[in-house]
Amino acid sequence: MHVLILGGTTEARRLAEILHDSPVRVTSSLAGRVASPRMPPGEVRVGGFGGAEGLAGWLRERRVDAFIDATHPFAGTISFNAAAAAATTHVPLLALRRPSWTAAAGDDWHPVGSLEDAAEALPVLGSRVFLTTGRMGLAAFTRLDGLWFLVRSVDAPGLPRPRQTELLLDRGPFTLDGERELLARHRIDVLVTKDSGGAATAPKLRAAREAGIPVVLVRRPPVPLDVPVAATAQEAAAWVLHFSG
Ligand code: NAP
Numbered sequence: 001m002h003v004l005i006l007g008g009t010t011e012a013r014r015l016a017e018i019l020h021d022s023p024v025r026v027t028s029s030l031a032g033r034v035a036s037p038r039m040p041p042g043e044v045r046v047g048g049f050g051g052a053e054g055l056a057g058w059l060r061e062r063r064v065d066a067f068i069d070a071t072h073p074f075a076g077t078i079s080f081n082a083a084a085a086a087a088t089t090h091v092p093l094l095a096l097r098r099p100s101w102t103a104a105a106g107d108d109w110h111p112v113g114s115l116e117d118a119a120e121a122l123p124v125l126g127s128r129v130f131l132t133t134g135r136m137g138l139a140a141f142t143r144l145d146g147l148w149f150l151v152r153s154v155d156a157p158g159l160p161r162p163r164q165t166e167l168l169l170d171r172g173p174f175t176l177d178g179e180r181e182l183l184a185r186h187r188i189d190v191l192v193t194k195d196s197g198g199a200a201t202a203p204k205l206r207a208a209r210e211a212g213i214p215v216v217l218v219r220r221p222p223v224p225l226d227v228p229v230a231a232t233a234q235e236a237a238a239w240v241l242h243f244s245g
Helices: 010-020 051-061 076-089 115-124 176-185 203-211 233-244
Strands: 002-006 025-030 043-046 066-069 093-096 109-112 128-131 148-153 165-169 190-194 215-218
Touching: 002 010, 010 025, 010 093, 010 233, 051 076, 066 076, 066 233, 076 093, 093 233, 109 115, 115 190, 115 215, 176 203, 190 203
Parallel strands: 002 025, 002 066, 025 043, 066 093, 109 215, 128 148, 128 190, 148 165, 190 215
Antiparallel strands: none
16 A cells, blocks of 8 residues: 655654554655755655646556645645645545644734734734744745844745844754743744644743733634544554555
8 A cells, every 4th residue: 555645744754654664655745845854754755746736647656545635734735736636536635734722821812814914913012023934934024124033944044034033943843941941032022923733833832821922823724625634643544554454
């Protein structure tokens, strides 16, 4: 049995690890955005497929028996391409989607629909911003000349970026102590994050709550609704192993 995992997330890597110990042949697919990605075990291919049609062709040529969309909740295009490719090829598809984060008592969250809306919301909330939305899309914040930004991303962002920017190149998982220290050291008074979900990057939310710092939370883009969903790598592995008999 040949399984394709559309990856680029901790959960995708975890699923590849679980299936690596089974008779299933696994190919993980990465978009190629990160210079030195953490590699899953097993076969890995890198780069786009050429849209939904290219993905459908790949599934047919490589005789894929089932595939899992384990991409990031904000990777909206590939998720719709996967659903379209599943519809045309009839190769079974499962989406592995981490649940959204949920607010706890004491949180001061400001949900917004886009990075542009996040930029709009910022000036009344704070002036020293911890921006954790990744290296893409910084253009949305460039007109906020009066605000200072600590931008954390895996690889360095290109231009344009806000005039007053300090870069912090790092990747999760992050610890609560580390996040507390970071907020205090940089005198952060507002946090911007995508609603990525998952444990690896959640400690910043608790650190912000403890420090009384507001959080601008970018809501997730839509996903195809006609695809079955698993919330954990273990659930997704059980779905795969059900096919392999
Ligand atoms: P996207 O907007 O949904 O995808 C854009 C294009 O990139 C897709 O049409 C596809 O190209 C290619 N692509 C995306 N994921 C791929 C994969 N796993 N394997 C092969 N090709 C892929 O995605 P994105 O937001 O640019 O994210 C790219 C990757 O980074 C995703 O795999 C995602 O899991 C990971 N990631 C994204 C974020 C985020 O915030 N967006 C955060 C962490 C990790 P073709 O049409 O040519 O096939």
